[in-house]
Amino acid sequence: MVGEGPDGGAKAPPFRALETDLFFRPKVRVEDFEAAAMGHFPALYRTARLLAQETAEAEDLVQEVYLEAWKSFHRFETGTNCRAWLFKILFHRLHHFRRRWAKAAKVEGFERPEDQESIAAEPAVAHEIRDEEVLGALEKVPVEFREVVLLADVQEFSYKEIADTLKLPLGTVMSRLSRGRKLLRRELAAVASSYGIKPGKEQASTGESA
């Protein structure tokens, strides 16, 4: 009685019109798309947010990704990896934007093979570092490396999937990941040392300040 308002159950959402389309009755239903795709919304948003310049840009980006995915949903084969597909669209968009301003000049410098793995002790980082500081450090990592680190370490894509998503050779994925992680470690070490944490030593004195 309470739930059944005069227009409560009867009101059909606008997409119903599609289902009654006589000749081109769509096979794809928005519910199916949402079931497959909306679960990845937080992951997509987070990735976009950490790669875009600002929040509004990330929001636009994610919205575009979903609309584009919906429009080509009929080409998506059910059972294949929807998350990978959505990320591919995301990066296609991102790279399209990025190409406009940042030419790859900067990246070249970072990728020089001179950057051999040194066995210099890596600076230790502290657990006390706050999320905002981590994100601040991440932001200092050039975006070409940042995206590989995010895909590997946060989204846990395989190298192969990352190469596929970013349209990069596998070797480039590996070198960028290695370089990106290293840059992030350095940035975080800088934050840690501002806390007075010395690299490579466990702190005995931190117990007093709490």
Add this chain to the structure above:
Amino acid sequence: MNVLTFDSKQCERIRRHLDAYLSNELLVETTSEILRHLETCAACTRELETRTQVRDLLRRAAMSQMPPEGLRLSIERRLRETRPGFWGGSRQLNWAVALAGIAVIVLGGMVAQEWVRAQRGRRIVAGVLALGVSDHIQCAIKGHNYPQVANPPEVLRKKLGPQYAGLLEVVHQNLPGFEVLEAHICSIPGSSRKYVHFITRGRGTILSVILTKNDGAQLPSGGAFRSVVAGNVNLYEAHEQGMNVAGFESRGYLGFVVSDLDREVTLQIADQLVPPLNAALQAAG
């Protein structure tokens, strides 16, 4: 940075693999080699811990970014306002193509059927109209059953008898440029069929107007076979034995206008004559 001085070759090799190790991308053998090394190397163990720690910090920080719920809602709204591509997918396109195919087959079939029907219709028309042509040829052309000078109307009326005498005036009035030479009831040897025959002369030739009782012949209906609608009467035409004939049905009668004039001219003449003739036949009952 402190440079580690011990076992540097081995450590260097292990550290090159640490990133892949962290991402679980190593072969089993390499992984066990690393594990063996870590058991004995504190520096590399610490290095791995640092890297794991950084990754975990990054994960935690990334997860702290809460996606705005409003954005999700706005996306879901937009999705419902947007049609999926290509009318909803290739399978629907195939469906459309299949429909188009069926339509082509059906329409093609209809066209073919219509063509067959038209052929049959034209044969029927020609068959019926051939009656008028043969009557014209038998009586007027071969039989030459008309005088050089027209019979006077009262003679013709008598020949026609009371039932058809009234038609003389109709024919006379509605055949401008033609002179009614003869009118009579013809009978065909060996047949019970009779016909009312007006033999006229004009435009340098002989033209017959023939009316005969219709015993069951039926001209096909449908616009494909009639040539003209004169008044409310359908006119049919045919070309037989060098003659052009326009024919029509009127209340139990078949009527023909036959001559060797052009088909256009024949139709024009019939177009003028047939409606009043039809009206007269209707009135006569």
